[in-house]
Structures are given as C-alpha cells and as structure tokens.
Amino acid sequence: MNTSEITDRPQRAGSAGAHIARLAFFAALLAGLAVLSLAIGSRQMSVHSIMLALWDPQESIEKALVLESRLPRALLAILAGAALGIAGLLSQSMTRNPLAEPGILGVNAGASLAIVIAVGFLGIQEYNHYIFFAFAGALLTAALVYLIGRPQRGAMDPSRLVLSGVAMGAIFSGLGTALSLVRPEAFDQLRAWTVGDLQGRNSGIVVPLLVCTVIGILIAASSARSLDALALGEDSARGLGIDIRRTRVLVLVAITLLAAAATSAVGAIGFLGLMAPHAARRVAGASTGWIMAYTALIAPSILLLADVLGRVLLPSELPAGVVCAAIGAPLLVAIARGRKPVAL
Amino acid sequence: MSAVETAKPRRQRRKLRARGLAVLVALACAVITVLAISGGEYDISPWRVVQILFGGGEGLESTIVWDWRMPRALAALLFGAALALSGLVFQSLTRNPLGSPDIIGLSTGAYSGALIAITIFGGGFAATTAGALAGGLLTALIVYLLAWRNGTHGFRLILVGIGISSVLASFNQYMVLRADLDTAMSAAVWGAGTLNGVSWSGVLPVGAVVLVIAAMLLYCARPLQLLQMGDDLAASLGLNTERAKLLLIVLAVALTSAVTALIGPVAFVALVSPQLARRILGSSGMNLVPTALFGAFLLSFGDLLAQRLFAPVQLPVGVVTVCLGGIYLIYLLNRGTRKAGA
Numbered sequence: 211m212n213t214s215e216i217t218d219r220p221q222r223a224g225s226a227g228a229h230i231a232r233l234a235f236f237a238a239l240l241a242g243l244a245v246l247s248l249a250i251g252s253r254q255m256s257v258h259s260i261m262l263a264l265w266d267p268q269e270s271i272e273k274a275l276v277l278e279s280r281l282p283r284a285l286l287a288i289l290a291g292a293a294l295g296i297a298g299l300l301s302q303s304m305t306r307n308p309l310a311e312p313g314i315l316g317v318n319a320g321a322s323l324a325i326v327i328a329v330g331f332l333g334i335q336e337y338n339h340y341i342f343f344a345f346a347g348a349l350l351t352a353a354l355v356y357l358i359g360r361p362q363r364g365a366m367d368p369s370r371l372v373l374s375g376v377a378m379g380a381i382f383s384g385l386g387t388a389l390s391l392v393r394p395e396a397f398d399q400l401r402a403w404t405v406g407d408l409q410g411r412n413s414g415i416v417v418p419l420l421v422c423t424v425i426g427i428l429i430a431a432s433s434a435r436s437l438d439a440l441a442l443g444e445d446s447a448r449g450l451g452i453d454i455r456r457t458r459v460l461v462l463v464a465i466t467l468l469a470a471a472a473t474s475a476v477g478a479i480g481f482l483g484l485m486a487p488h489a490a491r492r493v494a495g496a497s498t499g500w501i502m503a504y505t506a507l508i509a510p511s512i513l514l515l516a517d518v519l520g521r522v523l524l525p526s527e528l529p530a531g532v533v534c535a536a537i538g539a540p541l542l543v544a545i546a547r548g549r550k551p552v553a554l
Numbered sequence: 555m556s557a558v559e560t561a562k563p564r565r566q567r568r569k570l571r572a573r574g575l576a577v578l579v580a581l582a583c584a585v586i587t588v589l590a591i592s593g594g595e596y597d598i599s600p601w602r603v604v605q606i607l608f609g610g611g612e613g614l615e616s617t618i619v620w621d622w623r624m625p626r627a628l629a630a631l632l633f634g635a636a637l638a639l640s641g642l643v644f645q646s647l648t649r650n651p652l653g654s655p656d657i658i659g660l661s662t663g664a665y666s667g668a669l670i671a672i673t674i675f676g677g678g679f680a681a682t683t684a685g686a687l688a689g690g691l692l693t694a695l696i697v698y699l700l701a702w703r704n705g706t707h708g709f710r711l712i713l714v715g716i717g718i719s720s721v722l723a724s725f726n727q728y729m730v731l732r733a734d735l736d737t738a739m740s741a742a743v744w745g746a747g748t749l750n751g752v753s754w755s756g757v758l759p760v761g762a763v764v765l766v767i768a769a770m771l772l773y774c775a776r777p778l779q780l781l782q783m784g785d786d787l788a789a790s791l792g793l794n795t796e797r798a799k800l801l802l803i804v805l806a807v808a809l810t811s812a813v814t815a816l817i818g819p820v821a822f823v824a825l826v827s828p829q830l831a832r833r834i835l836g837s838s839g840m841n842l843v844p845t846a847l848f849g850a851f852l853l854s855f856g857d858l859l860a861q862r863l864f865a866p867v868q869l870p871v872g873v874v875t876v877c878l879g880g881i882y883l884i885y886l887l888n889r890g891t892r893k894a895g896a
Contacts, residue, residue: 532727
C-alpha cells in the first residue's frame with residue numbers, strides 16, 4: 211500500500227482561532243465525561259454531592275470512594291487513552307500507513323509473553339506486580355524490533371520496521387500462546403489482560419503512567435513539524451533541513467514509551483490507537499500538530515465513555531476494551547465509507 | 555550475444571529448475587507425511603509405514619496408520635495447499651504481498667461462530683464446524699456489503715474489514731473471559747488452529763470441497779494473471795473484471811472458510827506460501843502448483859513440529875506456523891530486498 215496520502219481531504223481552511231474553539235469544545239466534552247465517570251457506578255452520586263464530599267474536611271464514604279477508586283480510574287482512562295491515541299497517530303505518520311496501530315512494533319505480543327512468563331513460570335499472581343513485567347517485555351520487544359529492522363546503509367526505511375514488528379509480534383504471540391496452553395494459570399491471567407480493562411488497577415500505577423505519557427507526548431509534539439515535512443516525501447524533508455534519521459528515532463522512542471506504558475496499564479486496546487487519529491483527521495485537516503491536539507482529546511474521551519458505559523450497560527461490568535471496540539468500529543466504518551478511495 | 559538469443563535457453567533452464575524444485579518439495583512432503591504417521595504414542599518404523607501404505611499391513615498397525623494417523627497427515631497436506639491457494643488469489647487481487655483472507659475478518663468471524671457453538675451450545679465437532687463456517691461467511695458478507703459503494707475498493711474493504719474484525723475480536727476475547735477455564739482453553743486451541751482430533755469424517759467432505767475449488771482455480775488461472783497486471787489492462791484485453799474479481803473472491807473465501815471451519819484459523823500459511831513460491835522460482839507467473847506444494851509442505855512440517863516439540867503436550871499447529879512465518883519475515887529483512895506494502 212503506498213498511501214502516502216493518508217487523507218485526501220483538502221486542508222481545512224481553519225484559522226488557529228477556529229481550531230482553538232473546536233479544541234475547547236472537545237476539552238469540555240472530555241471534562242464532562244470525566245465528571246460523569248466520577249458520578250456513575252454501583253453507588254450513584256450527584257455531581258453536587260461529589261463536590262461537597264471533596265471539599266468537606268470530614269472523612270466520608272463518598273470521599274473515600276471518589277478519591278481512592280473513581281478518581282484514579284478516571285485518570286487512568288484519560289492517560290492511557292491519550293497515550294494510545296498519540297502512539298497510534300505517530301505509528302501512522304512514521305510508517306505513512308493509515309492502517310498502522312500502536313501494536314505494530316510488537317509491544318502487545320511482547321507484553322503478553324512477559325505476562326505468561328511472570329505468571330506461569332515465576333509464580334507471580336497479582337496484577338499490580340506483573341504489570342511491570344509487561345512494561346519491561348514491551349520495551350524489550352520494541353528494542354529488538356528496532357535492532358532487527360534497523361537501517362541498512364544509513365536510511366531508516368519504515369517498511370523494514372513494520373516487517374520486523376510483524377515478525378517479532380508473530381513469534382512472540384506464538385510462543386506466548388504455546389506457553390499459556392501449557393500453563394493454565396498464565397492463560398487465566400492473560401485472557402483478562404488481553405481484553406483491556408480499567409477495573410481493579412492499583413492507583414500506584416497512575417504516576418508512572420503519567421510520567422511516560424507526558425514524556426511521550428512532549429517528544430511527539432516536538433516532532434510534529436518534522437513529520438509534516440516527512441509527509442511530503444524524504445527529499446522534500448531534506449530540502450527543508452529536517453534531520454530525518456533523528457526524527458524517526460525520536461518518534462520511535464515516543465511510540466514505544468506511550469504504547470508500552472498504556473498497554474501494560476490497561477491491556478491491549480490497540481484499536482483505539484488505530485481509530486482515534488482517523489476521527490481526529492476529520493476535524494483537524496492535514497497538519498500533524500493539530501491532528502495530535504485533537505487526538506489527545508478524542509482518544510481519552512472514547513476510552514472514558516467506554517469505561518462509563520461498561521459500568522451501566524449490563525448488571526455485571528463490561529470490560530472497557532470491549533465497549534471501546536463497539537463504539538469505535540461504527541466510527542471507523544463511517545470514516546471508510548465517507549472518504550474517496552485511496553489507491554492501494 | 556544479443557538478449558534475444560539468450561532468452562530462450564534461459565527460460566527453458568528456469569522451467570527445468572522450477573520443475574526440479576517442485577519435485578523436491580513434493581518429495582519433502584512425502585517424507586514428512588511418513589514421519590508424521592510413524593511417530594506418536596505407538597511407534598511404527600518409517601519403513602514399516604511405507605510398506606503398510608502400499609498395502610502390506612494388517613491388524614492393529616494397519617488401523618493406526620489408516621484410521622488414526624492418515625486423516626491428520628492428509629489434512630495437513632490438503633488444507634495447507636488450500637490456504638496457500640487462497641492466499642495467492644488474495645495477494646493477486648489486492649496486489650499486496652500482505653493481502654490475505656484474514657484482513658477482511660474471515661478468521662475472526664469464524665472464531666466467533668465457533669465460540670458461540672462451543673460456549674453456548676457446548677459444541678461438538680459438527681456444531682463447531684457449522685458455527686465457524688456460518689460465522690466466517692456471514693462476516694465476509696457483512697464486510698463486503700458495508701464496503702460496497704459503486705464497486706468494491708481494496709482500501710475501503712480493508713478498513714471496513716479491520717473495523718468489523720476488531721469488534722468481533724473483542725467479542726471473542728469477552729466470550730473466552732466469561733467461559734470457565736477448561737472451555738476457554740479448548741476454544742483457544744481451536745482459535746490458534748489445530749489438527750488434533752481430525753478424522754476421516756471431517757477430512758473427506760472438506761477435502762472434496764477443497765479439491766473441487768482448486769480445480770476451478772486452475773481453470774481461472776488466466777483471468778487471475780490478467781487481473782494481476784491491473785484492472786484497466788485486463789479490461790482492455792477483454793476481461794469482465796468485476797465479474798472475474800467476484801468469482802475469484804468467492805472461490806478464495808470458500809476455500810479458507812471450509813478449511814478454517816474444520817481446523818481453526820491457521821496463521822501465515824496463506825501469507826507466506828505464495829511468496830516462497832515466487833521467490834524461490836524467481837518467476838512472476840501464476841505459480842498455482844508450486845504455491846499449493848509449498849502450502850502443503852508448510853502445514854505438514856508445522857504439524858510435525860507441533861506434535862513432537864513438547865510431546866506429550868500437543869501444540870496447536872497455528873502456534874508453530876506463526877513462528878515459522880515470523881522467522882521467514884526476519885529472513886526477508888536480512889535479505890533486505892522486499893518492501894512491505896502494508
């Protein structure tokens with residue numbers, strides 16, 4: 211697929227002011243969903259009573275519930291959503307392939323293999339402990355993918371990276387499946403992690419996730435201009451004085467950090483990273499910087515909404531990953547039908 | 555010496571080389587099949603297996619070879635060839651080396667159907683097969699209809715396929731999560747693709763379907779070759795492209811669905827075999843027969859490994875083919891010649 215043109219829409223004649231107004235709308239939407247996610251659950255609370263509980267110096271059940279359970283969960287959804295969305299956008303820009311998703315570097319397969327080893331062979335049973343194995347596995351896999359697909363003779367060819375990511379992903383998922391079938395207890399943990407969920411997470415993982423997400427998004431934002439130039443083709447980018455190699459390595463580091471942190475924290479919700487940038491492009495036009503800003507608001511909104519809906523749709527909780535796919539797929543199909551065909 | 559003078563002998567040499575290689579791969583398939591039949595809980599020496607296959611057996615040994623192990627070995631050969639042919643058709647139609655029936659959600663849909671059969675109806679073999687077949691075909695139809703807008707377009711088809719697949723994949727994971735551990739694990743074995751428990755009652759009907767469709771594909775070799783050159787050129791040479799495409803898609807989908815229904819979604823055979831055939835033979839033609847041979851080789855070799863590596867634990871063959879596929883891709887990278895298109 212040589213879809214260098216990820217979108218064939220004309221660049222929206224959007225002044226910076228119009229963009230900022232639209233971004234403010236999406237930010238308000240995200241904030242509204244966040245408040246909703248604090249209020250909704252097995253114990254319904256009004257927004258007013260949440261506010262009262264939070265300002266009240268007295269300890270109360272409501273205050274404890276909001277501060278220790280729902281607030282970390284909302285933060286987790288926002289951070290992981292933003293991280294997955296931006297990681298997906300960077301994957302698509304760097305490989306110049308609209309179908310790329312954060313899992314393209316094999317991080318999901320690496321993380322699940324690490325979980326199988328931790329649970330099945332090292333006897334670790336607690337989610338909040340093997341999460342660090344998942345993170346390490348994801349990072350190691352990305353490093354390995356880079357080593358195998360590394361540039362030959364100077365130029366870093368993104369398609370080599372994709373091939374290397376698919377290859378390592380295949381091998382690790384094969385090994386992971388084989389080992390998990392030999393160790394039922396590992397299989398049991400893995401199936402819960404694979405779906406992608408925000409339930410039962412330790413609030414202690416919010417801070418590491420926050421650090422990784424902030425660093426990743428800062429790197430991404432600093433590369434936006436270079437990615438714009440790269441979208442015109444390598445020669446044009448060189449002509450504009452872009453250091454292509456440096457850009458690609460930086461972007462790769464950002465994708466790895468974001469995808470590894472988010473995936474190990476909430477499970478393999480790779481589809482969000484594929485879809486959110488497509489939705490963002492519909493409102494942002496063609497500038498990578500603006501697309502990034504919209505993605506950083508739209509992706510966490512989808513994940514938050516999925517989490518809230520998962521709590522209320524059925525008597526038993528639906529995992530956020532399942533609801534996320536159910537929300538996201540119609541959106542992706544609509545986007546696919548709405549565009550002019552791009553040459554394969 | 556001008557190019558014209560050397561062209562003919564070179565082409566003949568290439569043809570000879572291709573034939574020789576095809577014979578080699580076929581021989582390798584035969585050796586693997588004999589080895590696969592000879593090993594297991596009850597060892598029979600390979601030489602004895604050959605004797606029995608040529609009619610020299612009786613009693614228990616004959617039963618083991620013909621009734622217990624032959625269906626599985628034959629299934630590996632036949633279904634490997636079928637998956638490879640299906641992959642070749644998809645790669646030719648999408649003109650994309652990573653084009654495969656999986657991208658339109660076929661395997662995921664088949665898995666959903668099988669899961670419903672296993673977890674809700676306590677699936678026996680027949681129920682699982684029927685569920686998978688219905689799921690796969692229904693998914694392909696839904697994707698095709700959703701992607702249809704004044705004709706089918708490759709990229710739109712893929713994007714819609716990914717959307718539908720991801721919902722189904724999510725549904726599948728949820729079903730696996732909700733099921734009790736034993737049911738979930740047996741479903742996961744099927745979901746990886748396995749030849750465990752394949753018997754004559756499964757191999758005969760699916761094998762018959764595979765053979766009929768393969769024959770039809772051989773008959774369609776020329777339109778396929780024309781389509782590979784691009785729609786416009788094919789149309790200018792008098793081919794009805796939309797009709798030919800639809801027919802080929804239906805044939806390829808039917809091949810994959812029939813096989814997937816019986817043994818689950820085995821990864822990478824469809825993707826890698828056409829590439830291997832093209833690369834090793836170095837020709838750009840339609841390579842139908844070599845592709846089928848490579849597919850048979852890959853699946854039977856993979857199944858031999860799956861049976862022996864962790865014996866007595868029997869791995870699903872799909873786990874092995876995924877690893878083989880990954881290793882092949884890394885080999886490609888080190889050759890550093892191919893650009894991946896997707």
